[in-house]
Amino acid sequence: MKKLIVTGIDGNFGKNVAYYIQQLIPKESLIFCSYNKAALKEYQDSGIETRVTDFNNITGLDQAFSNGSKLLLISMPFVGIKRQNAHKNVVDAAKDAGVEQIIYTSLVNADGPTNPSVEKKDHIYTEEYIKQLGLDYIFLRNSQYAEAMITNYFTFAKDDGILKNSQGNGLMAYISRKDCAKAAAYALASNNLHHKILNINGMEAMTISKFIEIGNTATGNHVTYQAISDEENYQVFDAMGVPRTTDGIFKKGSEAPFSSDGMVTFSQAIRENKMATCTQDFQKLTGSNPLTVKYMFEHAADFQIGERHSLDK
Structure with missing residues (x-):
């Protein structure tokens, strides 16, 4: 019997997928992969087949994926x-x-020709390559993780109380990373989805000002929003010790574990409403509603972005 393969279970996203997929699929039908052998041990001990993988080196990867019918x-x-x-x-x-x-x-709007996000280039490359090889696929185009902006909110709440970025009045349907992982688990476990593109979005598209307003109501803080230019946004992250690219050195314990190139061009894309997509695809896939921004702020300790766990070797 062929199995379902989950890659990257050592990361923040992958750990959540590992949790959700076990609610849907018997352990004997799963294979978990990671470059980190230690991260696999708890799953191996529980009876799940595990494989050590290094995606930077193709040698042996086909053996690691043997006996798999679907791969996340x-x-x-x-x-x-x-x-x-x-x-x-x-x-x-x-x-x-x-x-x-x-x-x-x-990523939401990965194929948008005028989407300025540097992140989207890698995503559309990967989507197109999967198609080129003739493989069946489900592309989950995720909106921005709410956790990233909730963490950002508290960073500014502890500072001068003014959240500064270059999103302006653009719209984003913020969604929890946990819900994105839940959607991934449901897609992997599905039997009737083929050659599908699904937009995984939160309950509503909102401006960053509304996001902050919800946060203030839930937490009692009085954070305000200040729109700044993209270059000023880079300077904010420079001051936080955030490298401009993922090749740079990330400050230990950084509250912004993503490179500033990614975040600033993300802000630009939001400002230009290149990522305002808001659909019911999550609800149709999982049978449940995504968590609201209000709920996540009310349980903010459970919705922080966290440190970078999956590291390039």
């Missing part, structure tokens, strides 16, 4: 050619191993 590729935590090459290695190896379908965690 969680996008890697670095940006640019390295990520594209790593994803290509996974897709090539999956095809060679006889995997029939790839579920890929992409």
Whole structure:
């Protein structure tokens, strides 16, 4: 019997997928993968088959993906050619191993020709490469993680109380990373989805000002919003010790574990309403509503972005 493969279970996203998929699929039908052997031990001890994988090196990846019918590729935590090459290695190896379908965690409006996000370049590359090889697919185009902006909110609440970025009045349907992981688990477990693109969005598209207003009501803080230019936004992250690219050095315990190139161009895309997509795809896939921004602020300790767990070797 062929199994379902979950990659990247050592990361923040992958750990959540590992939790949800076990609610849907028997352990004997799963294979969990990670470059970190220690991260696999608890799952191996529980009876789940595990494989050590290094996506930067294609050698042996096809053997790691053997006996798999479907594979969840969680996008890697670095940006640019390295990520594209790593994803290509996974897709090539999956095809060679006889995997029939790839579920890929992409980005809302990944195929938008005028979307300025640097992140989207890697996502559309991966989507197109999966199609090029003739594999079946489910592309999960996720909205921005609410956790990133909730963490950002509290950073400014502890500082001068003015949240500054270059999103302006653009709209984003913020969604929890946990819900994105839940959607990924449901897509992997599905039997009737083929050649599908699903937009995984929160309950409503909102401006950052409304996001802050919800946060203030839930927490009692009095954070305000200040729109700044993209260059000023870079300077904010420079002052926080955030590198401009994922090749840079991330400050230990940084409250912004993403590169500023990614975050600033994300803000630009939001400002230009290139990511305002808000659909019911999550509800149709999972049978439940996504968590609201209000709920996440009310339980803010459970919805912080956290440190970078999946690291490039």
